[in-house]
Amino acid sequence: MYPPPIQDRPLPVRVAYRLVLYVAIAAWIAPLIAIVMTAIRAQGDLLAGNYWGMPQQFALVENFREIFASSPMxxxxxxxxxxxxxxxxxxxxxxxxxxxxxxxxxxxxxxxxxxxxxxxxxxxxxxxxxxxxxxxxxxxxxxxxxxxxxxxxxxxxxxxxxxxxxxxxxxxxxxxxxxxxxxxxxxxxxxxxxxxxxxxxxxxxxxxxxxxxxxxxxxxxxxxxxxxxxxxxxxxxxLKGEWLTAWNLISAGSLAAALPPVALFFLTQKHFVAGLTVGAVKS
Incomplete structure (x- = not known):
């Protein structure tokens, strides 16, 4: 016997499932949001302790330019x-x-x-x-x-x-x-x-x-x-310094490093899913 679909379960089970799902999604996506928020900040925001608030100055382009200009990135x-x-x-x-x-x-x-x-x-x-x-x-x-x-x-x-x-x-x-x-x-x-x-x-x-x-x-x-x-x-x-770490530059560099595998996945998404699921259902 297969377990019934979640939409056929009692209301308390469906509510608990959604709560757990939302919490898991939030826990998974929070680090990504933190990296993006840090990458668009200027160094002054981080020195002032503004980590999660709205940036006082958006510096995403400047951060990208800086990591390629100040290091052999x-x-x-x-x-x-x-x-x-x-x-x-x-x-x-x-x-x-x-x-x-x-x-x-x-x-x-x-x-x-x-x-x-x-x-x-x-x-x-x-x-x-x-x-x-x-x-x-x-x-x-x-x-x-x-x-x-x-x-x-x-x-x-x-x-x-x-x-x-x-x-x-x-x-x-x-x-x-x-x-x-x-x-x-x-x-x-x-x-x-x-x-x-x-x-x-x-x-x-x-x-x-x-x-x-x-x-x-x-x-x-x-x-x-x-x-x-x-x-x-x-x-x-x-990029991590001995006395001061420019987390905005590291975050911007991390975003740049994540682009190639993400782009490759979306370019081959159709074949990727087919390759992982072929043979899963017997015809």
Whole structure:
């Protein structure tokens, strides 16, 4: 038996549901409102203790101009784009190939390899800090963009392979057999048959990986030191001064940092929702 819809419940239950819902929405959106309100304020408002009242002076444009003029925020932004886009492309390519191999090609040890992919997703990434840093140092990649790209690609490919394999398993084997009878190579089958069918899943996965990598702070702090290789998240932390912190500039920078993943989500929203819900209802 399924629980009845909320509109069919007694009046006290419906009222309690709405109250809890409104409280949860307010608790979730309050930090966002605080960031926006801080980003549009001038520094004088914050020094005067005016945190939640109406700003005495609106300075959103000035704050945005200041963070790009007084800090290498533009370079941080470019670094984040390079690291994130390169990682997303690498993860999609590697995970697609690995998912097809694990789902459709029987080979000795396939179950063991798949088990390793699953187990890797349950390893707390913090415990990898020392060995990963040691490997990066031994390869001479410390404090470089490539250190972040290689690590994020390796770390996200396990999750992406596990995500895509379930979609590839659902594809009928007759598609592969018919393509092989027509003389198509294995890479042709992947590129012209599997990838178009996986488009919703790949779109949803790209949004997830993009968000994970773009918002990463921990590994940027571990693997990067100089401004030349810092991503945006680490650059924003550098705006905090020793004696005085310009929270209006940090908030404005946070809004700027949030725009790319939000824009990507809305651009791929249709495919993202389809990728997450495909197979949820049996036809």
């Amino acid at each position: 533009g370079m941080f932004f470019v670094n984040s784009i390079v690291v994130t886009v390169t990682t997303v492309v690498g993860v999609l390519v590697l995970s697609t190939l690995a998912a097809v191999a694990l789902a459709k090609y029987p080979f000795p040890g396939r179950t063991l390899v798949f088990s390793m992919f699953i187990a890797g997703n349950f390893v707390p990434y913090q415990i990898l800090m020392i060995p990963v840093r040691g490997i990066v140092l031994s390869l001479g990649l410390y404090d470089s963009i490539w250190a972040l790209i290689i690590f994020h690609t390796a770390f996200q490919t396990g999750f992406a392979t596990l995500f895509l394999r379930n979609f590839v398993v659902a594809l009928p084997n007759e598609l592969f057999e018919a393509a092989r009878l027509e003389g198509a190579s294995e890479f042709t089958i992947i590129w012209q048959i599997i990838v178009p069918l996986l488009r919703p899943a790949l779109a949803g996965l790209s949004v997830l990986v993009f968000t994970f990598v773009w918002n990463d702070y921990f590994w940027a702090l571990v693997l990067v030191q100089s401004d030349a290789a810092k991503p945006l998240t680490l650059g924003l932390a550098g």
